[in-house]
Amino acid sequence: MSSARSLLQHPAAKPVLFALALLPLTLLVMGVLRDALGPNPAEALIRSLGDWTLRFLCLTLAITPLRHWTGLAALARFRRMLGLFAAFYASLHFCSYAVFDMGLDWNDIVRDVAKRPFILVGTLALLLMLPLAATSFNRAIRALGAARWQLLHRLIYVIAGLAILHFFWMRAAKRNFAEVAVYASILGVLLGWRMVKAIGPRYFMKLGSQSAKG
Amino acid sequence: MLLPKDRGFIHRMPSEITPRAVFEQRRLLLAGLGTLAALGSRRALAQGADRSAPLSGARSTLPGAVTMDKATPLAEVTSYNNFYEFGTDKSDPARHAHTLKTRPWTVAIEGEVKKAGPIGIDELLKLGAMEERVYRLRCVEGWSMVIPWVGYSLAQLIRRVEPTSNAKFVQFVTLADRAQMPGLNSSVLQWPYVEAMRIDEAMHPLSMLAFGLYGQVLPNQNGAPVRLVVPWKYGFKSAKSIVKIRFVEQQPATSWSLAAPEEYGFYSNVNPSVDHPRWSQATERRIGAGDLFAKKRPTLMFNGYEAQVASMYAGMDLKKSF
Numbered sequence: 001m002s003s004a005r006s007l008l009q010h011p012a013a014k015p016v017l018f019a020l021a022l023l024p025l026t027l028l029v030m031g032v033l034r035d036a037l038g039p040n041p042a043e044a045l046i047r048s049l050g051d052w053t054l055r056f057l058c059l060t061l062a063i064t065p066l067r068h069w070t071g072l073a074a075l076a077r078f079r080r081m082l083g084l085f086a087a088f089y090a091s092l093h094f095c096s097y098a099v100f101d102m103g104l105d106w107n108d109i110v111r112d113v114a115k116r117p118f119i120l121v122g123t124l125a126l127l128l129m130l131p132l133a134a135t136s137f138n139r140a141i142r143a144l145g146a147a148r149w150q151l152l153h154r155l156i157y158v159i160a161g162l163a164i165l166h167f168f169w170m171r172a173a174k175r176n177f178a179e180v181a182v183y184a185s186i187l188g189v190l191l192g193w194r195m196v197k198a199i200g201p202r203y204f205m206k207l208g209s210q211s212a213k214g
Numbered sequence: 215m216l217l218p219k220d221r222g223f224i225h226r227m228p229s230e231i232t233p234r235a236v237f238e239q240r241r242l243l244l245a246g247l248g249t250l251a252a253l254g255s256r257r258a259l260a261q262g263a264d265r266s267a268p269l270s271g272a273r274s275t276l277p278g279a280v281t282m283d284k285a286t287p288l289a290e291v292t293s294y295n296n297f298y299e300f301g302t303d304k305s306d307p308a309r310h311a312h313t314l315k316t317r318p319w320t321v322a323i324e325g326e327v328k329k330a331g332p333i334g335i336d337e338l339l340k341l342g343a344m345e346e347r348v349y350r351l352r353c354v355e356g357w358s359m360v361i362p363w364v365g366y367s368l369a370q371l372i373r374r375v376e377p378t379s380n381a382k383f384v385q386f387v388t389l390a391d392r393a394q395m396p397g398l399n400s401s402v403l404q405w406p407y408v409e410a411m412r413i414d415e416a417m418h419p420l421s422m423l424a425f426g427l428y429g430q431v432l433p434n435q436n437g438a439p440v441r442l443v444v445p446w447k448y449g450f451k452s453a454k455s456i457v458k459i460r461f462v463e464q465q466p467a468t469s470w471s472l473a474a475p476e477e478y479g480f481y482s483n484v485n486p487s488v489d490h491p492r493w494s495q496a497t498e499r500r501i502g503a504g505d506l507f508a509k510k511r512p513t514l515m516f517n518g519y520e521a522q523v524a525s526m527y528a529g530m531d532l533k534k535s536f
Binding site for chain 1: 289290293294302304305355357400402403473474477489490491492493494499501502505506507509510
C-alpha cells in the first residue's frame, strides 16, 4: 500500500495522467489525418468523443469511493484533472456535432437541440459542466467558500444522470442497450455508494431508535 | 488539410469496375477451381469461388433505375452495414458474416398463391434476366449510399407464383440460424427479422430482388444470397438473406415497428418532412462522398423516386402512415 501511495504522490504522476488523458484525442486526430476512422468519420468522431466524456465522468466519480475503499487519500490529487478532462471531451463532443453534423448552422443547431430530447439533455449536461470547470481553481474555492463550492460541485451527480439519459435515448432508437447498461451500472454503483453513505447511517439510526423504543 | 483520398472516381458498369485483365484472370482461376472441385471436395471450393464470382447484368432501362449520382466505393458498401444478425456495430457484418452459408439455399413461397413451395437459389437466379440498377439507399439513421445492384424486379417472381385475390400484402422472412449468426444472441429485435409491403408496392417494377452488387455475387454482409431492395423506403425495409416470402390478406408485423412502433411505421417511405423522434430526416450524409467536412445533402421525397412511386400513396396522409 505504501508503494502505491508513493507512486500516486510521485511528481511525475500528474503529467503522466495528463498525457494519458490526451491519448484518445491524439488517436482520433491521427485517425482523421490518416483517413482511418472508417466509412463515416464524422459519426465515428462524434460518438467516440461522447464515449470518452462518459468514461472521464465515471473516472472522476470513482475517485472518492476508491479513496474510501483503498484508504489511498493521495487519489484525490487527480480528481480535478479528470473532471476537467470530462468537461474537455464533452465540449469537443458538442463542437464536433455542431461542425460535422450541423455544418455550424446555428439556426439549425438551436432547432435541433430544442426538438430532440436526447440532444437537449446532452446539451444541458454540457452547460452544467461549464460552471464546474470554471470554478475548479483553488482561488475559486476560496472565493466561493468551501461549503458553497461543494454544493455547486454536487451538480456532477445531475450531470452524470443527464449524460446516461442522453446515451440511453440515443441508443433507444435502435434498442441497442448493452453499452448503456455497462455505463449505467458503473454510475449506479458510484452514485449508489454515495447515497447509502449519505442517508444510510441516519436511516439506520432512526430504525435503531424506533426498535429501541418498541 | 483533410483532402479526400482517391474518391474522385465514378464507376458505372461492372466492366469498368473490374479491369479486364483481372476478371479474365479471375475466370481462369474459377475454371481452375472448377476442375479442382470436380476432383476433390466440391462444396468447399465452390463456396470459395462464389465469394468473388462475377454476376453481371445489362444496364436497366427502367425509368429511375439508374441514378446519375456517384456510386459509393465498393469498400464502403461492404464494410458499413446494418445486419443485426451479425452484430449491432456497422463493422460487425463484414467481420462476422463469413459464417453465413449461402448454398444450398431455398426460398419458401407460402400463403395466398397458386404455386406455393420452395424455390432453390439456382432456379431463382435464372427466373429473370439480370439487370444492373444504380439505386440510392437511404438509411433511417441519416446516412445514404449509391449502390449498383444486380438482380431483377420482384414482380417477376410474384407473377410466377400467381397470387390469389386474397394476397393483399407480401411478407419477407429472413434467415435466423444461431449456428451461423452470432447476433441472434442479442435481444435487440425478435428473430427472425421480418419485413412486409403492400402487394402493389411489391409489384412496383423498382422493387428489386438483388443477387449481386458491383458486378459480383452479393457479399454475405450485404444480404447474400438474395435480398430485397426497395429504393424509396428506408434501408431496413430491404430485407436481407430471405428464406421465405408469404402472401397474406392482413397487414403483417414488421420487425422494427414491433420493436418501437412510435418510431418505425409500416410504410417507412423516405420522407424529409416526417422526422424520426431521435433525428431529423431532412438531410443525409452520403457515405464515401468526400472528407469529414463534406456538407450533408438534402433528403429527397421518396428518396428521389417520387415520379415513379408517389401515385401509389395518393390520398394517404403520409404523416400518419409513416
